[in-house]
Amino acid sequence: MEIQTSHMGLVARVANLSKHYGEGEQRVTALDDLSAGMRRGQFTAIMGPSGSGKSTLMHVMAGLDTPSEGRVWLGDDEISGLGDAALTKLRRRRIGFVFQAFNLVPTLDVRGNILLPFQLAGTPPTAEERERIENLILALGLADRAGHRPHELSGGQQQRVAIARALASGPDIIFADEPTGALDSRTGREVLAILRSAVDSSGQSIAMVTHDPVAASHADRILFLADGRIVADREAMTAEEISSEMLGLEQLQFGAAGARA
Ligand code: ADP
């Protein structure tokens, strides 16, 4: 019997994953034979220089994009090879998303945006989910904004709505791509504290792509990418330690480019 993702304490996993874009001379290798797993109940940061493959890895793990080679699992279910309809259904039920640009629907109010994934899935929230949503609205300080539309909210409030929406169904994992990228540093820290507390208080698994060492210092584990590969896999680090690791990586990339020239 094949070893299952859950036996490894993982919530999502990829094996020998490659992703290429384009053909011939234009061909770009975004991910290069990469194997990794996200641990259940942990906050994992994915770091690396611009163009190292962070967003591509997140998109493939979340079923938003398909691998060129290799296998992808969500829990014990292999998702590589699934068709669009099955992937869409799986994303709505089992994955939460938080993006840099918030991605809220402008014509819906706060509660409408939080309920949107249920609407799209055609399955109204259960009693448990309803209670979770009301608790999230309170805990994230959105109670007096519940009837407001996104343009009536600050950036930090909009990102809190996106986080409430991602947490509402109790997904297997939340994928966050630069969630603090559009926020000032104080508001960014509030958002990171909310993500951290979802891990600590309800065991939510989160994978966050970031290039900000301060953001990554909130994580339990940090995967460093360079040129589509994982070059370091570390337990929690301070922002200073992360910065010097990143500096080393950039010098490595620069050095490699210099050697080729
Ligand atoms: P990161 O998020 O770390 O900045 P990406 O995953 O966005 O990196 O990109 C990795 C590499 O793949 C880059 O060289 C990028 O230019 C390339 N790439 C990403 N998406 C596409 C695409 N849709 N078409 C062509 N090349 C792409």
Ligand code: MG
């Ligand atoms: Mg990116």
